Amino acid sequence: MSWFKWSNIRLILMFALMVFLYSFTSMRNEKRKLVKSEVVFVDNSSPFIKQETVNKLLIENKTNAQSIRKDKLDLNQLEKSINSNPMIEKSEVFVSIDGVLKAMVKQKTPIARVFNDESSFYIDYQGNIMPLSDEFTARVPIISGDINNINKDDFNKLLRFIWLDDFLKKNIIGIQISPVGSLKMQNRNFNYEILFGKAINIERKFQNYKAFYQKTSVDSTLSRYKRINLTFTQQVVCTK
Numbered sequence: 397m398s399w400f401k402w403s404n405i406r407l408i409l410m411f412a413l414m415v416f417l418y419s420f421t422s423m424r425n426e427k428r429k430l431v432k433s434e435v436v437f438v439d440n441s442s443p444f445i446k447q448e449t450v451n452k453l454l455i456e457n458k459t460n461a462q463s464i465r466k467d468k469l470d471l472n473q474l475e476k477s478i479n480s481n482p483m484i485e486k487s488e489v490f491v492s493i494d495g496v497l498k499a500m501v502k503q504k505t506p507i508a509r510v511f512n513d514e515s516s517f518y519i520d521y522q523g524n525i526m527p528l529s530d531e532f533t534a535r536v537p538i539i540s541g542d543i544n545n546i547n548k549d550d551f552n553k554l555l556r557f558i559w560l561d562d563f564l565k566k567n568i569i570g571i572q573i574s575p576v577g578s579l580k581m582q583n584r585n586f587n588y589e590i591l592f593g594k595a596i597n598i599e600r601k602f603q604n605y606k607a608f609y610q611k612t613s614v615d616s617t618l619s620r621y622k623r624i625n626l627t628f629t630q631q632v633v634c635t636k
Contacts, residue, residue, distance in 0.1 A: 430497050432496055435454060443531055444531055471489045471490065487501045507556065508555045542575065546595060578592070588622050591626060
């Protein structure tokens with residue numbers, strides 16, 4: 397019976413009080429309203445969508461975040477709402493300790509722009525369609541011709557290869573798709589066209605082109621050519 401000492405009873409009462417106070421504080425905290433909302437773009441590229449537009453999705457078109465109670469928030473649903481925007485690749489929504497509703501947003505990365513008879517749109521890094529933006533125009537290669545005539549996976553691989561290569565990213569400004577799926581490219585600084593063929597052996601063909609470009613740039617003969625044929629992976633065939 398020594399267990400029922402006053403010191404033990406006091407410890408039990410203190411523990412119960414702490415649990416009560418914690419629960420009470422947590423309940424009050426959940427019922428508190430937010431201080432504000434904040435949208436942060438995690439990449440350094442120019443915004444294709446206004447922060448105000450994302451913020452409206454974040455606060456579900458309410459007047460402001462201060463009218464929202466913490467216990468009424470569905471963070472998963474807010475992320476789904478933001479991610480449904482065609483300019484957004486993914487987002488993370490959370491509430492900070494000081495009551496700020498924050499959205500960390502990653503935009504889609506356009507790597508090419510398609511022009512066809514019906515409309516114009518971007519192709520993003522994942523190979524998906526991305527609409528044009530009223531806020532910013534990306535400086536990416538222009539795609540013309542029938543994009544349905546080419547293998548999508550191979551073509552996306554080619555576009556990503558160009559995007560990730562500093563030289564090609566600056567040099568290749570246009571890609572035309574023929575009815576049989578062959579590619580013809582335009583470069584930024586010279587008038588010649590590049591016959592690439594099918595979107596296969598991509599790395600080898602571009603290695604050949606970069607080696608040829610470097611050599612002819614040194615002896616100043618590059619401007620003499622009208623056509624650079626990369627179709628044959630073992631050699632570069634040029635026409636003056």
